Amino acid sequence: xxxxxxxxxxxxxxxxxxxxxxxxxxxxxxxxxxxxxxxxxxxxxxxxxxxxxxxxxxxxxxxxxxxxxxxxxxxxxxxxxxxxxxxxxxxxxxxxxxxxxxxxxxxxxxxxxxxxxxxxxxxxxxxxxxxxxxxxxxxxxxxxxxxxxxxxxxxxxxxxxxxxxxxxxxxxx
Amino acid sequence: xxxxxxxxxxxxxxxxxxxxxxxxxxxxxxxxxxxxxxxxxxxxxxxxxxxxxxxxxxxxxxxxxxxxxxxxxxxxxxxxxxxxxxxxxxxxxxxxxxxxxxxxxxxxxxxxxxxxxxxxxxxxxxxxxxxxxxxxxxxxxxxxxxxxxxxxxxxxxxxxxxxxxxxxxxxxxxxxxxxxxxxxxxxxxxxxxxxxxxxxxxxxxxxxxxxxxxxxxxxxxxxxxxxxxxxxxxxxxxxxxxxxxxxxxxxxxxxxxxxxxxxxxxxxxxxxxxxxxxxxxxxxxxxxxxxxxxxxxxxxxxxxxxxxxxxxxxxxxxxxxxxxxxxxxxxxxxxxxxxxxxxxxxxxxxxxxxxxxxxxxxxxxxxxxxxxxxxxxxxxxxxxxxxxxxxxxxxxxxxxxxxxxxxxxxxxxxxxxxxxxxxxxxxxxxxxxxxxxxxxxxxxxxxxxxxxxxxxxxxxxxxxxxxxxxxxxxxxxxxxxxxxxxxxxxxxxxxxxxxxxxxxxxxxxxxxxxxxxxxxxxxxxxxxxxxxxxxxxxxxxxxxxxxxxxxxxxxxxxxxxxxxxxxxxxxxxxxxxxxxxxxxxxxxxxxxxxxxxxxxxxxxxxxxxxxxxxxxxxxxxxxxxxxxxxxxxxxxxxxxxxxxxxxxxxxxxxxxxxxxxxxxxxxxxxxxxxxxxxxxxxxxx
Ligand SMILES: Nc1ncnc2c1ncn2[C@@H]1O[C@H](COP(=O)(O)OP(=O)(O)O)[C@@H](O)[C@H]1O
Ligand SMILES: [Mg+2]
Numbered sequence: 033x034x035x036x037x038x039x040x041x042x043x044x045x046x047x048x049x050x051x052x053x054x055x056x057x058x059x060x061x062x063x064x065x066x067x068x069x070x071x072x073x074x075x076x077x078x079x080x081x082x083x084x085x086x087x088x089x090x091x092x093x094x095x096x097x098x099x100x101x102x103x104x105x106x107x108x109x110x111x112x113x114x115x116x117x118x119x120x121x122x123x124x125x126x127x128x129x130x131x132x133x134x135x136x137x138x139x140x141x142x143x144x145x146x147x148x149x150x151x152x153x154x155x156x157x158x159x160x161x162x163x164x165x166x167x168x169x170x171x172x173x174x175x176x177x178x179x180x181x182x183x184x185x186x187x188x189x190x191x192x193x194x195x196x197x198x199x200x201x202x203x204x205x
Numbered sequence: 206x207x208x209x210x211x212x213x214x215x216x217x218x219x220x221x222x223x224x225x226x227x228x229x230x231x232x233x234x235x236x237x238x239x240x241x242x243x244x245x246x247x248x249x250x251x252x253x254x255x256x257x258x259x260x261x262x263x264x265x266x267x268x269x270x271x272x273x274x275x276x277x278x279x280x281x282x283x284x285x286x287x288x289x290x291x292x293x294x295x296x297x298x299x300x301x302x303x304x305x306x307x308x309x310x311x312x313x314x315x316x317x318x319x320x321x322x323x324x325x326x327x328x329x330x331x332x333x334x335x336x337x338x339x340x341x342x343x344x345x346x347x348x349x350x351x352x353x354x355x356x357x358x359x360x361x362x363x364x365x366x367x368x369x370x371x372x373x374x375x376x377x378x379x380x381x382x383x384x385x386x387x388x389x390x391x392x393x394x395x396x397x398x399x400x401x402x403x404x405x406x407x408x409x410x411x412x413x414x415x416x417x418x419x420x421x422x423x424x425x426x427x428x429x430x431x432x433x434x435x436x437x438x439x440x441x442x443x444x445x446x447x448x449x450x451x452x453x454x455x456x457x458x459x460x461x462x463x464x465x466x467x468x469x470x471x472x473x474x475x476x477x478x479x480x481x482x483x484x485x486x487x488x489x490x491x492x493x494x495x496x497x498x499x500x501x502x503x504x505x506x507x508x509x510x511x512x513x514x515x516x517x518x519x520x521x522x523x524x525x526x527x528x529x530x531x532x533x534x535x536x537x538x539x540x541x542x543x544x545x546x547x548x549x550x551x552x553x554x555x556x557x558x559x560x561x562x563x564x565x566x567x568x569x570x571x572x573x574x575x576x577x578x579x580x581x582x583x584x585x586x587x588x589x590x591x592x593x594x595x596x597x598x599x600x601x602x603x604x605x606x607x608x609x610x611x612x613x614x615x616x617x618x619x620x621x622x623x624x625x626x627x628x629x630x631x632x633x634x635x636x637x638x639x640x641x642x643x644x645x646x647x648x649x650x651x652x653x654x655x656x657x658x659x660x661x662x663x664x665x666x667x668x669x670x671x672x673x674x675x676x677x678x679x680x681x682x683x684x685x686x687x688x689x690x691x692x693x694x695x696x697x698x699x700x701x702x703x704x705x706x707x708x709x710x711x712x713x714x715x716x717x718x719x720x721x722x723x724x725x726x727x728x729x730x731x732x733x734x735x736x737x738x739x740x741x742x743x744x745x746x747x748x749x750x751x752x753x754x755x756x757x758x759x760x761x762x763x764x765x766x767x768x769x770x771x772x773x774x775x776x777x778x779x780x781x782x783x784x785x786x787x788x789x790x791x792x793x794x795x796x797x798x799x800x801x802x803x804x805x806x807x808x809x810x811x812x813x814x815x816x817x818x819x820x821x822x823x824x825x826x827x828x829x830x831x832x833x834x835x836x837x838x839x840x841x842x843x844x845x846x847x848x849x850x851x852x853x854x855x856x857x858x859x860x861x862x863x864x865x866x867x868x869x870x871x872x873x874x875x876x877x878x879x880x881x882x883x884x885x886x887x888x889x890x
Contacts, residue, residue, distance in 0.1 A: 076415045079591050084681070088585055099620065103678070106618040
């Protein structure tokens with residue numbers, strides 16, 4: 033094994049040892065304020081160093097180690113490249129510094145929940161009456177819809193979506 | 206010195222190339238043709254012929270001429286694709302073990318990878334002859350949209366052909382590599398690959414030596430052959446109107462129509478109109494020979510196929526959306542595939558992408574060239590490029606009620622790994638069964654089943670107390686591997702899901718021998734274990750019928766009516782997704798309520814509850830699923846039973862919805878608060 037390969041092996045070993053303690057930013061060696069293009073550049077940089085294809089000469093014992101790093105790099109990237117997932121992740125690591133990984137599906141579900149909240153309301157009761165109002169609209173019962181929307185607004189007075197629908201209903205009548 | 210080739214194993218045509226001394230070279234067959242038809246003809250003397258000569262046999266000997274076998278690769282016998290193929294194929298397609306597909310030729314039932322192996326072997330032999338030395342390593346390309354079953358089948362085919370498959374490379378990625386290799390580009394490109402039977406689109410970012418796939422989408426039912434079909438329809442209809450003879454019913458006439466339609470289509474790539482002429486295509490009842498003659502113009506042809514071309518752009522929309530880009534963000538479009546030679550296609554592409562497509566790559570050869578470049582890099586003969594690909598389809602796990610939950614989203618970069626934690630559903634449950642799917646539907650049966658396995662041997666405990674960590678991995682070939690582990694005892698079992706090529710490891714070895722190929726180094730899939738105590742405690746069915754104690758045939762359950770779904774659900778209940786690490790209050794969000802469909806034996810609601818389960822009754826279930834999206838379900842969770850039922854009725858009149866209890870507490874392992882989902886509430890509450 034040449035000096036370069038030996039150096040690479042040492043580097044890979046060292047990284048693998050602490051991998052589970054690194055958050056996604058650490059994994060990609062960027063700061064939490066990195067821009068989207070910095071995230072991408074970091075991903076490319078990391079894969080240049082750690083993609084198994086680049087280490088043909090490496091010992092068989094090191095292959096799984098390298099594989100672990102490569103997979104973590106991809107995982108980090110798949111969260112940080114997506115603004116919605118990244119936002120959720122940022123909240124998570126801020127709240128709980130021990131949590132450095134996030135199931136990707138959780139990231140997606142969480143991101144979806146947030147955008148849904150924005151759409152449908154933040155409180156269970158707000159959502160509840162909003163859904164009922166939508167059902168009323170679908171059925172053509174505008175009076176009931178208005179009543180339900182007004183109830184929904186008592187839980188979330190600032191909800192723009194609720195207000196919009198109410199405005200539309202009033203406009204139609 | 207190692208010599209590794211790149212092979213584009215196409216539905217219609219295959220091509221082989223090599224990269225050496227800084228040059229990429231397409232290797233021509235003995236007739237001097239750069240591409241060879243992916244057609245195998247089986248002669249009556251037991252020999253087989255591959256390539257354009259084999260294709261020419263289709264007219265006289267359609268039963269023994271196998272074309273487009275790739276369409277059948279990794280497909281289940283009952284799949285739509287196979288049904289479709291059965292309707293149009295001139296050869297006999299029969300069912301093999303494990304619901305696999307076999308092709309019946311000359312009293313032999315051949316597995317599909319076996320046929321593809323003959324094509325691959327031909328490519329290998331072309332290379333052997335051109336290079337003057339035997340080649341044994343190759344990168345083989347696959348459509349980006351291929352699922353795991355199709356990829357496994359392709360790998361099997363490579364092994365049967367006596368090749369060590371260094372990598373399965375996605376075709377569009379290969380094309381981008383051939384286009385951008387060594388140019389130090391910084392570009393965002395779309396690869397538009399319209400082949401014989403499939404359409405693929407990938408969006409890539411090229412940053413000098415890094416080729417990152419941003420998204421990939423495809424349609425496995427769309428290609429040049431569909432264009433031919435439209436022409437055949439036109440000709441057959443006109444002939445029927447004129448002579449009251451249905452040419453589609455006559456196998457020989459149909460083969461002649463196919464040939465004529467394809468050559469007319471190709472001619473329209475160069476000319477404004479073309480003459481179609483088939484002598485003696487049919488006979489009158491009196492025995493007089495009838496001919497078919499007609500001129501087809503570009504305008505007529507355009508009218509026949511423009512909707513098919515427009516369909517490709519729907520897929521492009523999706524790919525751009527997945528990449529969060531618009532056509533304006535792209536720097537170029539690369540065309541791949543025979544049909545992209547049609548001016549009609551080029552113009553449509555130019556219009557959609559608002560730029561002229563690149564013309565400096567050969568649409569028929571670019572994929573093989575990219576494969577060759579990568580092959581050379583993998584054996585150290587060529588400068589390296591990093592190919593950062595994505596998984597084209599979401600990876601899912603089956604859960605209660607016939608649903609499939611996402612574990613890894615589509616377009617996630619590979620290699621990737623995800624671990625989810627599951628638990629048992631019943632007290633002292635002995636085993637869990639894990640079904641793995643690929644696809645974009647929440648309903649399990651609408652996705653491709655990759656396989657299933659059973660995990661057992663964990664501690665004997667009350668439900669919810671056992672933790673089972675399941676790790677899903679997708680490697681750089683896009684191949685899926687699943688590992689289950691009991692973190693308390695560190696017992697583990699892993700399997701490379703391997704089901705639908707229909708070939709067991711043993712069968713593959715048998716075929717390698719049969720075809721006298723030198724055995725390639727084994728990448729033995731199948732049972733792989735770690736931990737000394739494992740064999741005794743874990744049972745993993747990589748290939749269900751082949752292993753003792755394997756679970757029942759998954760499709761018996763899949764095809765089942767309501768009663769059997771209950772059985773199914775009972776089994777799968779054990780696999781309800783339980784992310785133990787998640788915060789309790791978000792449990793419902795993370796684990797969308799399981800839906801039970803067509804529940805004949807639906808028990809009444811669990812009363813109290815804050816819910817986890819909704820049942821949709823009867824025929825309206827389909828609609829209801831569309832109408833009630835997750836957000837609705839979530840909102841409904843806050844309603845009382847009655848309100849929920851009426852709200853659901855309002856939005857989906859044919860469905861009755863019942864709230865069922867599965868409180869978050871239960872999901873997080875306090876079994877006492879977990880209520881029965883399948884009716885025997887007495888012993889469950
Ligand atoms: N010059 C051409 N003009 C139009 N279509 C063509 C031309 N050459 C080949 N084709 C069509 O291209 C299809 C095969 O494309 P190809 O890229 O080789 O497919 P695959 O990659 O699926 O094997 C066939 O349907 C064939 O008729
Ligand atoms: Mg192709």
